[in-house]
Amino acid sequence: MSAACIFCKIIKGDIPSFKLFESDKVFAFLDIQPLSKGHALVIPKYHGAKLTDIPDDHLSELLPVAKKIAQAVGATDFNILQNNGRIAHQVVDHVHFHMIPKPNETEGLGIHWPTQETDMDKLKALFEEIKAKM
Ligand code: AMP
Numbered sequence: 001m002s003a004a005c006i007f008c009k010i011i012k013g014d015i016p017s018f019k020l021f022e023s024d025k026v027f028a029f030l031d032i033q034p035l036s037k038g039h040a041l042v043i044p045k046y047h048g049a050k051l052t053d054i055p056d057d058h059l060s061e062l063l064p065v066a067k068k069i070a071q072a073v074g075a076t077d078f079n080i081l082q083n084n085g086r087i088a089h090q091v092v093d094h095v096h097f098h099m100i101p102k103p104n105e106t107e108g109l110g111i112h113w114p115t116q117e118t119d120m121d122k123l124k125a126l127f128e129e130i131k132a133k134m
């Protein structure tokens with residue numbers, strides 16, 4: 001728990017939310033500025049800013065809950081989004097997974113997807129480098 005964190009305050013009940021789900025390790029609620037109808041956030045109760053700050057056993061339940069909400073909303077097309085860092089569009093520094101229904105072209109998440117040229121030699125070198133650290 002972080003005293004200054006808005007999502008920790010939501011978990012504690014100090015700030016109200018439209019709570020969809022709660023368990024020992026997970027909390028889920030409707031996003032207050034939705035990109036589409038049913039936009040929800042699924043968060044670990046463990047406070048940490050980035051995905052890499054959260055222990056594995058606090059991560060395992062998050063996607064099943066996001067899936068449950070997507071089904072409850074009746075979303076057939078949707079995005080699961082988890083931003084890390086300001087430049088990656090993170091505003092709230094408590095890890096959260098967005099479940100954003102994509103009902104049509106204009107509502108929901110819009111994605112800029114700037115693909116880069118593929119150099120297979122460089123890709124293979126990168127692959128070897130990453131694999132060696134896993
Ligand atoms: P991000 O840009 O990934 O950090 O997203 C933060 C999200 O938190 C935004 O979609 C906000 O609308 C949402 N948000 C911020 N404050 C609240 C709140 N009090 N209740 C519900 N959602 C919130």
Ligand code: ZN
Nearest residue numbers: 005008047094
């Ligand atoms: Zn927090």
